[in-house]
Amino acid sequence: MEGDQSSWSNDQVASSETILSGEQDFDEDKLNILLVWLSTAWLHRSMHRTELIRDSVLTGPEWVSELLHGHSDRVYEAFRMERHVFLNLCGLLKSRGWLADSRYVRVDEQVAIFLLMICHKNSNRAICERFQRSGETVSKYFGAVLKAVLELAKEIIVPPSFDVVPEEIRIEPKFNRYFNGCIGAMDGTHIHATVPECMQTRFRGKYYAVDSGYASSPGFLTPFKGERYHIPEFRRSGGPTTAKELFNHRHSSLRNIIERSFAALKNRFFVLRHMPPFKFEKQTQIVIACCAIHNYIIEQDRMDKHLSMYGDPDYVCEAIEQGTDDIVTTEEGNEMNIIRKRIANKMARDNHMPEIP
Incomplete structure (x- = not known):
């Protein structure tokens, strides 16, 4: 066993010596290309580190909480309704089973996402930044709240009585x-x-x-x-x-x-x-939801x-x-x-x- 191991090592050393001594042909241009590629890859990696884009210290739940516990004018400016109306709306949608807290997003944040989308000139990207959520998450809960409010619309949008003078x-x-x-x-x-x-x-x-x-x-x-x-x-x-x-x-x-x-x-x-x-169908649903x-x-x-x-x-x-x-x-x-x-x-x-x- 020892003899065999020694023989293998000698062969490897001999092979290396042959390459270094130039006794075998070696494409130096390919080596240079390889070195340049490795250098470029290392530089790219050092300049583009993997890091979170949503890195604000104020997350969506924290922002909603700060808003609801702050000045009432801030609540109205954000949601176009007073604090108690917002909380009652969230409570109603939740109690009827139309909305529910998910593992990461509570009902109040879901409704806040929806209201900021329809009350202000906010893009999906701006909402993502505000709530520190992905575009997929924002779209998901916008659709969920829209569906819930359409259920509310069935109860709250009713034609006037034709027998009663306004x-x-x-x-x-x-x-x-x-x-x-x-x-x-x-x-x-x-x-x-x-x-x-x-x-x-x-x-x-x-x-x-x-x-x-x-x-x-x-x-x-x-x-x-x-x-x-x-x-x-x-x-x-x-x-x-x-x-x-x-x-x-x-x-x-x-x-x-x-x-x-x-x-x-x-x-x-x-x-x-x-x-x-x-x-178009979603646009009509948004109009109904606003009403x-x-x-x-x-x-x-x-x-x-x-x-x-x-x-x-x-x-x-x-x-x-x-x-x-x-x-x-x-x-x-x-x-x-x-x-x-x-x-x-x-x-x-x-x-x-x-x-x-």
Whole structure:
């Protein structure tokens, strides 16, 4: 054994000596290339060390905790709602089983991620930095909270009763004498629906006050075209002087509430003004979720700052009128024009103005 081991060592030494002495051919260029490659690899490794990118000392849970235990204005600025509303919302979503604490992310942080996404101009990357989470984690919990809020929307977004006159009309003399058939105001786009014959009776004589973007049709009371309409116009150039202008002024005052409601909604949720390029279905879900949270805030906090600002009847939103032809070719549409004329003439008589022929 010893002889064999000695023989092996001698062979190795002989081989090494042969290489070093140059007795065998050796490609020196390849050696230089190898040395350069090793040097480059070592330099690259020394300059690019493996380290965490999310290395802030203030993690997501710590930031949420600091916020909730800090000044109330910071909470409202971040979440567009007061501290108690945020905590109640988290508690409700959790108690209903729509959200649950995960191993690493509690419900309050999940909801905070969602609110910062819809209330502010924040990208996914900015949210990742704020909460020290990966993009995958942020997207995951944004989707989870969205799904939970859509469940809430089924309970909190309900149509008004067609048998109840809205309080804004019932208690206001300038409205209740003329618009007692009005069940609300509308803005934006409406969707056609076919009402079963057995339900049609409850809708007769009822209508929505709508702007000139709608055609005169059953259930939609439009203003007179070609006349002053928006409140700022009357403020700039004096009050109404004709029956049509008087009708338009009262109609606009009544509709101002829906314009203020949309203004409050869009001002609270930045995402409604600048929707990210989500799939269209997700975009519609986000709109519904914003409305649901807005309604929840109304229930929880009547003194909410946005509601206080836009709830003031004297706060006027400048509206862009989208006109349509005021030509009615259907019997049903003509019926609404007759109602409009009747209301306008009643206003004219009460205010000693000439009636519409």
